[in-house]
Amino acid sequence: MHQLSRRRFIQSVAAMSSLAVTPARGKVSGRVVVVGAGLSGLNAALHLEHLGCEVAVLEARHRVGGRVYTLDHVAGHPEGGGNIFGGSYGRVLHTAQQLGVALRKPPRGLPSDFYVRGKVISASEWPDAPANQLPADWRELLPSRLQGRLQPSNPLLTTRNWLDPALNTADQNALDGMRALGFPDEAIRLIGANNSYGNRMADTSLLSLYRVRAEFSRLTGSQLSFTEAALGNQRLPEAMAAALKGQIRLSAPVRRITQDQSRVSIGLENGEMIDADALVMTAPLPALSKIEWAIPAERRRLIESVEYHKVLQAHLVVEAPYWEKRGQAGSWWTDGPLGRIFVRPIPGTARYNLTVWINGDDCDPLDAMPKADCQAEIVKQLYSLVPDAKGAVTIGDVVRWSTDPYAGGVWSLWRPGQAAQAHSALRAPLGRTYFAGEHTAISYRGMEGAMESGERAALEVARSLS
Amino acid sequence: MTHRIMLRALVTGAVVVALLPLPSFADELSGEALYGLACAACHNASAHVDHRVGPPLGGLYQRKAGSVEGYEYSAALEASTIRWTPAELTGWILDSEQRVPGSRMVYNNQLTIEEIQRLAAWLLDEPAS
Numbered sequence: 124m125h126q127l128s129r130r131r132f133i134q135s136v137a138a139m140s141s142l143a144v145t146p147a148r149g150k151v152s153g154r155v156v157v158v159g160a161g162l163s164g165l166n167a168a169l170h171l172e173h174l175g176c177e178v179a180v181l182e183a184r185h186r187v188g189g190r191v192y193t194l195d196h197v198a199g200h201p202e203g204g205g206n207i208f209g210g211s212y213g214r215v216l217h218t219a220q221q222l223g224v225a226l227r228k229p230p231r232g233l234p235s236d237f238y239v240r241g242k243v244i245s246a247s248e249w250p251d252a253p254a255n256q257l258p259a260d261w262r263e264l265l266p267s268r269l270q271g272r273l274q275p276s277n278p279l280l281t282t283r284n285w286l287d288p289a290l291n292t293a294d295q296n297a298l299d300g301m302r303a304l305g306f307p308d309e310a311i312r313l314i315g316a317n318n319s320y321g322n323r324m325a326d327t328s329l330l331s332l333y334r335v336r337a338e339f340s341r342l343t344g345s346q347l348s349f350t351e352a353a354l355g356n357q358r359l360p361e362a363m364a365a366a367l368k369g370q371i372r373l374s375a376p377v378r379r380i381t382q383d384q385s386r387v388s389i390g391l392e393n394g395e396m397i398d399a400d401a402l403v404m405t406a407p408l409p410a411l412s413k414i415e416w417a418i419p420a421e422r423r424r425l426i427e428s429v430e431y432h433k434v435l436q437a438h439l440v441v442e443a444p445y446w447e448k449r450g451q452a453g454s455w456w457t458d459g460p461l462g463r464i465f466v467r468p469i470p471g472t473a474r475y476n477l478t479v480w481i482n483g484d485d486c487d488p489l490d491a492m493p494k495a496d497c498q499a500e501i502v503k504q505l506y507s508l509v510p511d512a513k514g515a516v517t518i519g520d521v522v523r524w525s526t527d528p529y530a531g532g533v534w535s536l537w538r539p540g541q542a543a544q545a546h547s548a549l550r551a552p553l554g555r556t557y558f559a560g561e562h563t564a565i566s567y568r569g570m571e572g573a574m575e576s577g578e579r580a581a582l583e584v585a586r587s588l589s
Numbered sequence: 590m591t592h593r594i595m596l597r598a599l600v601t602g603a604v605v606v607a608l609l610p611l612p613s614f615a616d617e618l619s620g621e622a623l624y625g626l627a628c629a630a631c632h633n634a635s636a637h638v639d640h641r642v643g644p645p646l647g648g649l650y651q652r653k654a655g656s657v658e659g660y661e662y663s664a665a666l667e668a669s670t671i672r673w674t675p676a677e678l679t680g681w682i683l684d685s686e687q688r689v690p691g692s693r694m695v696y697n698n699q700l701t702i703e704e705i706q707r708l709a710a711w712l713l714d715e716p717a718s
Contacts, residue, residue: 151618170626211693213631213642220640281686283697341695565697574630579698582618582626589616 150175153588156389156397157181158377159405161189162205162570163559165363166214166577167403167584174585178369179397181389183376183410183529186357187364190407190530190561191570193355197519198440199469199476200355204522204533205570208350211341212567214574215359219352222362227353232467233446233453233475237266238508239313241459245452256309266313267456269306270332274340276304277333282341282566285334291543297321300329316458321536322433322483328539338568356570376529377406379415380556387555390415401584405560405577407431408549409531418553425545429562431525431532433486437501438519441466441475445511460485461504477516479505490526497521534569535562550576557583620711623704627682627696628712636717643694648717649673654689665691678709 151174157164160182168178186192192204207229208215219226237244242254249255250263257264264272279285295303297318301311311324320335321327352358364371379390380402387402404411408426418426446453446466453475455464462481469476479501481489489497498521506513524533537545550563559580564572618626624634631643636657638645644660654671655662669689671677682705685694700708 151622173625174622211642211695217630217641280690281684282695283686566695575698578626578630582698582700585618585622585626589618 151585151589152176153400154179154398155401155403155584155588156387156399157403157405158389159183159189159560160187160360160364160371160373161405161560162191162215162360162363162573163561163563163577163580164189164403164405165360165367166218166574167405167559167581168367168369168577169363170578170581171403171584172368174581176584176588178367179399180364180367180369180371181375181377181391181397182371182373183406185374187371187373188357188360189405189573190524190533191356191360192522193352193357194438194520194522195355195357197438197476198474199472201438201476201478201519202351202356203436203438203520204524205356206351208352208356209571210348210350212571212574214578215571216350218363218574219359222359222366224358224362225353226350229349229351230468230470232465235267235454235456235463236452238455238457238459239266243451257313258307258309261307261310265456266316266458269310269314270336272306272310273301273304273332274336277336279330279333279337282337285330286543286546286565288543290330291540294328294330294540294542296325296539297327297329297332298324313458317456317462317482319432319434319482322430326430326538328537328542330539330542331537335568377414380404381417382554382556384554400555401587402556403577403580403584404556404558405580407530407532407560408535408562410529413528422548422553425548428538428541429545429549430536430538431530432534432536433483433490433525434522434533435481435486435489435497435524436522437479437498437505438522439477439479439502439505439516440469440519441477441512441516443473443515444475445509445515448511451509455508457508459504459508461501461508464505486523486525490523494521494523497523552583552587555587557587617707618704620707623700623708624711627698627700627708631694634712634715646712647715649678649715650713663689663691663693665689666693673713675706675709675713678713679705682709 154177155171157168157178157180160180164180168180172178190204193200194203237249240254244252244254246265249265255262278290284290298311315324318324318327320331376392377389378392381388386398386400389397389402408429409431412426453466461479462485465478465480466475489500492500498518502518524530550558557580559576561569561572564576567575631641632646633639633641634647635645636647638657638659644657650673652673654669654673655666666689681688685692685696
């Protein structure tokens with residue numbers, strides 16, 4: 124009875140409005156090329172294939188995954204790229220579940236000591252430490268928690284608010300913005316020491332920091348917990364690639380793109396040309412800017428104006444917990460050139476992964492060195508901070524995202540006030556080309572943002588080819 | 590801003606969305622195709638909770654929002670008085686975060702109003718089993 128009345132209601136509405144309650148209709152058809160086999164490109168490709176398109180994926184690197192990159196050659200397979208799945212990452216989690224990618228709760232990282240103004244300080248010593256130069260009502264907060272003081276003034280009420288034109292007009296750089304909010308200079312300095320959302324505080328968008336705070340509250344406020352792929356996060360894009368019927372070509376960088384009203388042609392570095400009815404372009408902007416392409420001048424200027432966040436990671440393996448000797452915590456938060464040092468156990472072993480994580484302009488001198496020198500310099504500084512580490516660690520690898528020609532950094536950074544206009548302009552379709560990638564996502568950042576953007580690009584292509 | 594105005598119009602009944610005349614495209618994406626693109630990663634179309642982060646959507650028509658047994662909703666959605674009809678569901682998909690502040694569904698993927706209506710009609714026609 125309920126069923127009947129429900130159907131009758133909908134049918135009557137449909138009749139009145141000439142809305143056809145359509146059954147699944149004719150499939151979408153056409154040939155689509157996806158440039159980039161990261162999460163956004165693979166998600167777009169899977170959706171489009173499911174809808175009936177013939178899809179080919181071109182990937183410049185010798186591997187899939189893009190900025191999801193598991194260091195399989197290092198013990199404990201640490202993540203060089205996207206490293207944690209939020210509990211609300213519906214697309215990431217469902218795709219992993221569907222494709223049989225085993226997830227696990229990440230092993231708990233070790234707590235941090237602090238190295239500030241040249242002094243080693245434990246978390247419990249911090250409030251009274253002479254090196255803690257924060258005013259009285261700020262002293263209790265650990266340097267890693269200072270940014271949390273932004274949350275009470277956070278103007279972002281929804282996940283799309285960060286694109287609001289009025290909020291962008293009022294946006295400021297983090298230096299001026301935090302001063303205006305009454306943050307002491309020492310707090311701003313400490314926040315700037317390990318700022319993951321700008322290369323320097325003087326042109327970090329305060330609105331971007333609010334966006335991250337809002338996301339952080341959402342992720343930690345829910346009952347949902349964080350996970351990672353048990354055998355490395357790169358297993359997810361690999362499983363997505365394996366699920367595609369169409370071809371994935373690795374080591375196939377794109378050199379040029381031409382398009383007219385009927386087709387788009389993709390020219391590879393090796394001179395080969397591939398034609399398609401539509402193109403999904405997921406290259407990060409620094410990589411996109413190198414492709415020869417008749418892009419309108421204003422759009423090209425925008426592409427070149429967006430800076431990417433600099434991150435350099437050194438991955439080491441700890442053979443013995445050297446920190447126990449001095450009663451230290453294991454991980455570190457520093458205001459020096461090493462940034463942060465994260466240590467976590469390798470499950471099922473007595474060893475640990477140690478990641479030195481350097482952000483922003485501090486990467487510059489290290490990025491300028493040959494890789495072997497960069498590695499040696501980081502180890503030298505590590506031994507200087509933690510002499511006991513000598514002989515207790517082995518070097519795994521160094522990952523330098525800024526010098527990676529197919530990434531140019533870890534994620535896009537919107538300059539103060541830039542997002543409202545630049546974000547929509549950069550993700551707008553151009554002829555038969557549709558754009559995806561984390562820089563085009565709205566509600567999420569990182570891996571779920573990449574998936575979200577691939578889904579949206581697939582929708583746009585499907586509309587155009589249906 | 591446009592969304593806010595549209596949403597207000599929807600929920601106050603100033604516009605009965607389901608009755609809006611729709612352009613009829615011969616080649617539009619079906620409700621089912623839109624469901625696959627926009628919903629299926631976070632919801633299934635049955636009556637049963639599974640691994641996905643959102644609640645199941647089968648048997649949605651006239652169901653009270655936040656009422657599937659075994660799914661943990663936000664307090665905000667549980668407290669709402671919404672029952673799922675074409676107008677309510679259209680307003681919700683259009684901007685869930687504004688429709689019920691404090692609710693958890695985050696979806697900002699640029700469906701057109703016509704696509705949302707088509708998707709809502711398809712969803713409301715899915716049986717509970």
